[in-house]
């Protein structure tokens with residue numbers, strides 16, 4: 001018995017987005033213009049930063065952040081092995097060496113002790129990932145960065161609107177967001193850097209535009225990383241709705257967790273007290289003592305027409321191109337490695353109905369008890 005497919009990250013644009021897109025088409029201003037400016041104003045308000053600089057995707061925004069801080073060859077950047085490959089590709093793109101700290105198996109973020117153990121004279125920056133929309137432990141990471149004089153770049157690609165101890169992610173260091181199709185707010189492709197630093201903001205605006213300043217004079221090396229007004233336009237209504245989207249996702253996560261308590265070996269995701277997560281993914285852990293394996297649980301969901309995903313099936317530190325380019329990589333991360341065999345992300349998005357949640361819970365309970 002199927003009541004229609006339940007998707008993991010559906011993309012829906014309402015009439016407001018359609019109207020704005022048509023207005024861009026009619027305006028004749030199709031590349032970076034007033035819609036991009038409006039998107040930047042909304043993101044800087046959400047992140048609580050003086051500046052937001054839109055770029056063409058979240059990988060470009062990470063690369064722009066690293067370049068803006070002067071991170072390059074010979075520098076080490078400490079990050080998570082349990083992330084989307086873009087995080088580490090950005091580090092490699094600027095010629096720096098990624099180092100990998102182990103993660104908490106409860107909250108999936110890098111462990112401060114593991115980070116501090118990797119710090120050495122070549123370390124330039126920390127690159128924590130707010131994975132699945134849960135803030136990393138920024139209090140501890142900022143303390144480490146302060147102690148050792150390190151920069152912080154937050155990979156907040158999955159976490160627009162999240163906050164740690166009342167402070168928005170993207171405001172602790174340079175913030176890097178993605179507006180890719182699967183993210184909580186999407187323009188198809190897109191990225192945004194957030195910062196309070198006026199001179200870094202200016203250099204980022206120049207870098208995304210061929211190294212041209214506001215007077216269109218060349219002031220250095222740059223690339224074309226511009227977002228288009230057509231893309232920005234379809235993101236504006238979603239940015240206006242972000243509180244409501246996060247409220248629904250938070251409510252859905254709570255309903256799933258209520259429905260999935262008391263299952264042996266099936267662990268619901270947990271956040272840190274005082275943090276505000278945006279629930280990009282709702283990621284279960286299926287342990288060895290569960291009645292069902294992770295893969296069998298995923299198969300049961302597939303049969304019931306419920307989409308799910310394994311994020312992440314392997315560590316980015318194990319990828320051949322990462323090892324080849326970074327002889328110092330291969331840092332042991334036993335918790336992260338164990339987690340890759342346990343995780344399963346199930347739908348939590350804002351378009352789920354109460355009935356959808358009941359269906360998801362029922363399928364999981366049926367095979368887990």
Ligand SMILES: *Cc1c(COP(=O)(O)O)cnc(C)c1O
Pocket residue numbers: 057058059060083084086087129155157158178179180189190191
């Ligand atoms: C999506 C994502 C990125 C990259 O963003 P793109 O817009 O796809 O380039 C980087 N890091 C993480 C953790 C992501 O999830």
